[in-house]
Amino acid sequence: MAKQFEKKEITKKSKDISQWYNEIVLKAELADYGPARGTMVIRPYGYAIWEKIQSTFNQEIKKMGVENAYFPLFIPEKFLQKEKEHVEGFAPQLAVVTIGGGKKLEEKLVVRPTSETIMYSLFSKWISSWRDLPLKINQWCNIVRWELRTMLFMRTTEFLWQEGHTAHAAQKEAWDFALKILEKYQSLYRDLLALPFYSGKKSDKEKFAGADTTYAVELLMPDGKALQGATSHELGQNFAKVFDIQFQGEDGQNQYVWQTSWGLSTRSIGALIMAHGDDQGLILPPRVAPIKVAIIPILGKEDEAVLSLAEKVKELIEDKKSGQFGGRVEVWEISQKTFGWSVNDAELKGIPLVIPVGPQEVKEKKVTFKRRDGGEKTVSLESLAGEVEKTLMEMQNELLKKREAFLEENTREAKDYSEFKEIIKNKRGFVKAFWCEDPQCEEKIKEETKATTRLLPLKVKEEKGKCLYCGKEAVHRWLFAQAY
């Protein structure tokens, strides 16, 4: 049997999730390792998922008046040093260009680990009056943060992201904007990627270097570890003061602007892969799946009739495709692959629906579609398109529900530190517990359990409790977890 027709064997997810993840990413052709340490190649199938995330998010932020732009990759080293917390946060992760055009550079250039400093040096030039505000800019770009341990999509030296940056005349406006963006991230995860989450505020220790407040979306992976899905920062006037971004108000007085920044990266694809897949491979929620339906012909006898039916099935589905579930319907090229190999590969790649078309289907004028997450249905050609649409919708909803149930089951309350340690050790997942908000307790808990504060949910009321670590007074239950 030729190499092309060999079934791609994979480790069971239930047995070793890390191994499974690495194999799926490579064998489903989502990504590959780049030759330079820590770098990643995003292959077409993985990149098509990113394009779907991009177009969905672009549409939302454009409605909010955000415009796309592009800022330089290279940041003069001194810029990064202007904001003290910021440089301390990023210094250990920088890649630095010291040679340009064959000569040693007088000033070293940092490859952007994020773009606050370079963008805000320009905001300072562009903003002079209240008429120039709000300024709402986003860019889709590559980012470099040196990593020693590579995990494709999850942790690489270079990754892709969007970073939005806004400047406002009033603090409240900036605050509201940061929260509004958080909502957009929530709906991206829930509605597109079928992933539930917790969202809320980060602790001072875990917030972005240079922010007043960081909001985040936190996901739960099947191994019980949390994954930060996106962040939205209220930057206050910290950068405005450093980069001198002032405007003349309607009252004629000069003031510093209030800023936000917010980002979502290709890590979201890592979360998608890890959360939904099973022992057979990837499972893609229909809305984000680059290929919604694979029609696989069974050849041997009656090839002409079979191929003609396969083509007809494709047309029927394509004609019907709605805005929600429009996407590629692929008839797999059978000249190159066997039926068995194709079915297996469609499963590995997580294509939501597979429709085999053979002599029997030709005879009966009925086809059966198989849902990647289980179940199948036989339908007439007349009702096919409608049934496909309906099934994709159901699958999208059920994948979300399944993850919601998992999140709920794996969120536990710990009344004291010994219970906390027991849950973290034996069950993982999110643990809700009172914490006094003293960074020292947070640090000790992390040292002893590897669990960090993930966030304080939004709009929680104050309660009376005792810090799980030091026993002092605490007013909020925070969410803790071990994290990616």
Next chain:
Amino acid sequence: MAKQFEKKEITKKSKDISQWYNEIVLKAELADYGPARGTMVIRPYGYAIWEKIQSTFNQEIKKMGVENAYFPLFIPEKFLQKEKEHVEGFAPQLAVVTIGGGKKLEEKLVVRPTSETIMYSLFSKWISSWRDLPLKINQWCNIVRWELRTMLFMRTTEFLWQEGHTAHAAQKEAWDFALKILEKYQSLYRDLLALPFYSGKKSDKEKFAGADTTYAVELLMPDGKALQGATSHELGQNFAKVFDIQFQGEDGQNQYVWQTSWGLSTRSIGALIMAHGDDQGLILPPRVAPIKVAIIPILGKEDEAVLSLAEKVKELIEDKKSGQFGGRVEVWEISQKTFGWSVNDAELKGIPLVIPVGPQEVKEKKVTFKRRDGGEKTVSLESLAGEVEKTLMEMQNELLKKREAFLEENTREAKDYSEFKEIIKNKRGFVKAFWCEDPQCEEKIKEETKATTRLLPLKVKEEKGKCLYCGKEAVHRWLFAQAY
């Protein structure tokens, strides 16, 4: 008068085109200088043009079976050195990362000046059988080539582009593909950007470092200098041999693949700006204009009626908008700007149509739209949408015709070297002349006149002539010009 309301003065294009160009790019808010030497910020108005180019080209290449992907920014230095011509071509322009994560790197990393080497190291891994071919991949990304003299969009250390890379089983297939892509570039320039061109083959000296043949689209700028708009390379098996990209053919024999690569950069925006603008500012062809129509209210009396009419005019145009000319219709925010300032700014920004709406328009139920390249028309509200559509179409065509006439007028034949020198010195533009295809003559001509061979048009027949420099036998008339 507040700073915001001052008319933005610009140098006349007819007086000093370089100065005019720099001012337009900055004052129309297309781009700005980045803080690191040679870098550029693409502002939202400029980036919206790039997004239009991206979506147009993406649509075309996806039809051809090309898929988008993303390859790493960092290339190990030794990769670049594998192809001898390639490294010689790029060595003087490289930016090099020598520090990562706070440590000196054992192997230096080059910031990609183009991605042949990194992509093909992976192609070698992915391709093993004829079933894996053709492989057609494209990426939209940033590129770094060190530049000492910056000219925004035209020549910057970092720029954005798309680079397509394909591998084929047969030479003819690769050859045809490279030419097919050349056609896509032609139609992008002609139909979207309203820019005519010559297209054909580059000389050996001017071709891409590592290619067998380079095809190019060459534009003519108003100052008579040529600008290379895009290139498509037939790479032969040069890289395949170096990176060992072999496949087993249907006959069971191992063979090297045949490759193409092709690119179009943000330089195309530079060409667009320089070619169409006039003394008053930018002129954008309607198809690529981010804002097609600016509706500017004249306030003072009857503000309610005026604003309501402005809104109605907007709705009428938006309802009608077709696939061809759909785009933002902007009602300029009058709370912040005066009427005069807005009209002036719309002109500077090259918005195709401006419609003033004031008390007179309310009274007469008619509006007048002014075309950016001259002329105006008064129409009833009933016929407005249709007339706007028609006028945008006419404007698109006429801008192209105007540039076509200019290209024709500025393409001259030179029968000998003295005539050649006279044309290049006093008139510039393209000069057609016999050349023997000896690189020494090409080099001498360049030294003495600063004119280079731009290309040999496709499908020209052989003629009998004498080389304009050495007088030896020559069979083709090449196009020469001084170039950007």
